[in-house]
Structures are given as structure tokens and as C-alpha cells.
Amino acid sequence: MKMSKEHFDGLRQVIAQFTSSRPVSDIYNEYMAAGKSDVRFVWDMYWAATSGLHRYRSALAEWYKDTHVETALKRILLPAN
Numbered sequence: 001m002k003m004s005k006e007h008f009d010g011l012r013q014v015i016a017q018f019t020s021s022r023p024v025s026d027i028y029n030e031y032m033a034a035g036k037s038d039v040r041f042v043w044d045m046y047w048a049a050t051s052g053l054h055r056y057r058s059a060l061a062e063w064y065k066d067t068h069v070e071t072a073l074k075r076i077l078l079p080a081n
Contacts, residue, residue, distance in 0.1 A: 007060070011060070011069075015046075015076050028078070038078055
């Protein structure tokens with residue numbers, strides 16, 4: 001993963017704040033039951049969690065490629081295989 005520990009921890013915190021009222025596994029299971037992909041799930045969670053955090057999004061986009069952010073999101077959100 002090409003993301004720094006500081007940025008990874010920050011992203012994990014943003015996601016945790018967004019998902020504090022509902023387990024990520026419940027949301028993930030709904031996506032899978034609806035036939036949606038892991039990629040769709042992690043990006044939908046990212047956009048929802050960072051809604052209103054436009055500077056944060058811009059900073060990540062400036063420093064990392066989408067694939068780097070996606071890898072970090074998968075590590076944070078997807079169940080271990």
C-alpha cells in the first residue's frame with residue numbers, strides 16, 4: 001500500500017465516524033445480497049463518509065492515485081478473506 005500511515009489512520013478514523021451507528025458488516029452484507037461488487041461498496045462508503053470533507057478528498061486525490069486509495073479502503077472496510 002502506497003498510503004502513509006498518517007493518511008491511512010486518518011481515513012480509517014473518517015470511516016469509523018461515519019459507520020459508528022451501524023456495523024460495516026451489515027452494510028457490506030446488503031451490498032453483496034444486492035449483487036454489488038466490493039469496489040462499489042468501498043467507493044460508496046468513501047463518498048458517503050467524506051461528504052462535506054472536500055478539502056480532505058482533494059488532498060488524498062493530490063497525493064495518491066485512485067488505486068492507492070482503493071487499496072486502503074479495502075483494508076479498512078472489507079472482511080478478511
